[in-house]
Amino acid sequence: MSSLRTLFIKVFCIVAVVLFLYQVPVVDVRPDHIQPEILDKDSVLTEISGTAAHFSTVESTPPTTKCTVPHDLRKPLVQYIIMIDAGSTGSRIHVYRFNNCGGTPELEEEHFQMTEARLGGSGLSSYDDPEEAAASLDDLMKFAQSAVAREFHSRTPVAVKATAGLRLLGFRAASEILEAVRARLEARFPFPVVSRESGGVEVMDGEDEAVFAWLTANYLLGNLEPGRDGGMHTAALLDLGGGSLQVVFQQLPGQELEKGKALQTDLTEDRFVHRLDFRGKEIQLYQYSHLGYGLMAARKTLHQSVVDRASPHHGLSQPVLNPCLPVGSCIKVALDDHILSGKHEVVMEGPANDSDNKTTATECRELIKEILNKDDTTCPTSPCSINGVHQPLIEEVVSGDVYVLSYFYDRTHPLGIQESFTLFDLHELVLKVCAGESAWPALFGNVGGVVEVLLEMPEWCLDLQYMEALLHDGFEVTKSRQLRIVNKINSYEVGWSLGASLALLEKTTW
Template sequence: MVDAGSTGSRIHVYRFHQCSDHEPVTLEDEELFAQTIPGLSAYPDHPEKAAESLDVLLNDAVKVVPEHLQRKTPIAVKATAGLRLLGQEKSENILKAVRHRLETKYPFPIVGGEDGVAIMDGRDEGVFAWITVNFLLGHFDRSDTHTAAILDLGGGSTQIVFEPDRLPDGRLPELPDNDFKYVLKHEGREYVLYQHSYLGYGLMEARKRMHQQILSHLPEDVSQEERDEIFHACLPQGLTWKYSKLAEPIHFKGLGAYDDCLGIADLILNKEKECELAPCSFNGIYQPRFGESFTQGPIYVFSYFYDRTQPLGLPASFRLPELAALTESICNGEFLENVTDIALRDEILDRPEWCLDLSFIYRLLSFGYEIPHTREITVAKKINGVETGWCLGAAIAILGDNSLKEEAH
């Protein structure tokens, strides 16, 4: 399974055990996990180069999968938000080049027809991640535990998926019959899930939005001298930082102002947008109230939620006030003053957007999704040694593909 993400591409090679259709799938091992930077979307006008960027991963897979099984080992390439944001023509050219390279250079059969090398629907991305986490936690094997909610934060988008609590009489909750409702049939059971993928609210896109929010308050006739010193609440106090993602580069001057930075994050979450189908989370999107509709199961977050909190020592299980305190200490500089680890100190100094990233993450969870401050949140890169994210769930879904079984015999 190749995860063609917005900031890089990753490959997972899994070994499963299933002797018959009636037997539950068990995961024997994750034989390979490897990644490469940048992602396919870094080559918008060079589709062949995009396809070639996957060679380093596919060559590793050829070494790992026994030669006599290679033509029976299916492959799928699923692109996510980064490629979606390129537009249809450029993304299709890249996907065609990837498919051609797979078919002509590698032994693995592409599974799923046209969907075998494709941009993944945001609905599936979240639900596959939900399957991954609950599969690894063993929740599909037991009926006496509530499934976990999952929140994923990529570069281009963020996803939330959860199974709302059953009603007091044991009935499934009523969800509107629209894109937010996902009825999943898995190993003989039916799950009614709420899901949504917020395109444009991944961490890299959120950074752009927050910088743009600062710039949107500048007068049109701003002088060059003023462009060289634009105050930014979310950058470290006293730092002058060149922002070059504009036609004319500008310089931000950091203020390290925690409360003001949270305010900028709140603005981009767009809570004021009209909510056509209530209740809404943010940006006018329908979502059952999290604190009322999901009271039983655990909450798991991963991807950039992990990457931005764990190097700073946030516990693997935390509550939102702990994240708020960490964010404030990063923004006002106190955290850096007490860092003795030289590598961590260099990492913080080298990445001026730590305060911005953490402020967005904290407000996404607390203000956007409205997770209660009393709830425990678990951040996990791996569960039982296996990577979280959507890849394992997508692979498990492929195992239910009957056409694949016919090919494999």
């Protein structure tokens, strides 16, 4: 009994001591001027960076507001693609954000940036040192880092597609630059670079440019949505560049049989057919790149033809009549290879008055037809378009819209032509532009800035006549058919970069 009393007393004493110690305040032994404080988030950021505003972070964004689960569970809900267009005059970066809420990826936003102008050009081909060329993309890639949510960096592929500038450098020089670009992107930035096998950093050929532009346009138009009746209702593209002309449109199975077995054989050649896989469906496209039929190349050929037609006794020191120029105009043209004197500068004049213009307009059309070389004797497999190249007639195989891009847009849109027009409208525009300086104020007085543009660039008369002949004589587009000129659809640029990005989305690995 006494032992129990002793145990009880000990337990009571221990509990009493603990309670006593719990009540004693803890003495802060630090100096009085150092007091504990509770720091909020802004205070911490200020301590780290000087001011909270200077703290750089990528704010995490919701995956998408359109849905919570992807349509195809094998696909992520949101995907980014980074595409760099390495052109001859500069490089441009496109950062695309897609969601996979539906059967076709939906483009939610695009971020765009380009390299700053630089003396001598800012394109990859303008640098002598491959390492400097590669470094020229650093600012674009830093821009991409800020445009892509941080949690997506390791899952966002980047591709670099070089065009005309690097093609002209030659294989070895271009390869050295592309290798330097790949090495720098892989070493310095968090994005996976698309593999060599998938064309991650490459010089892209003209045919791929055209096919990807076709994909861009028809995607933006909604022509490729699941369940949409495509085929003949997809849009055709005629893309008039400086050195070449690209033609792309979709062919339905069996169309190649309409003209007989020989046509079927010819169409299976790679130079005419591109088979595009999109959303599990194979799309067969007719595509061809007409080198030498771009606008600047055609100008050069026409000027050369005018001089070659002049009498050998004419003498190049005297002005030469060019029937494709406006009334009363006079320009100097540099010829690379004249039959008499090699490189030479020639003065060319347009017709003297309006009555002469009617005659010379016919002469100009004949000159252009010669260049187009649309002759049955040069067409081994009919039907043909220009220069003896086989092409199914657009009027027969395309019931959808025909979009004319690039220089078609650049030359007609500033002059006030409507987005949807016919060759009748284009012919009226040709007559106005070729009427000459004295007539322009009355004809274009309500379209701001046109007279000044034409005074500075009278060769627009030649350009428009070439376009009219190309469409009507070369591709046999009827005069009443509606054509469409655009450079954007739904606020997005109609170019190859979006189409190339869509093609990347089709892949499961890069």
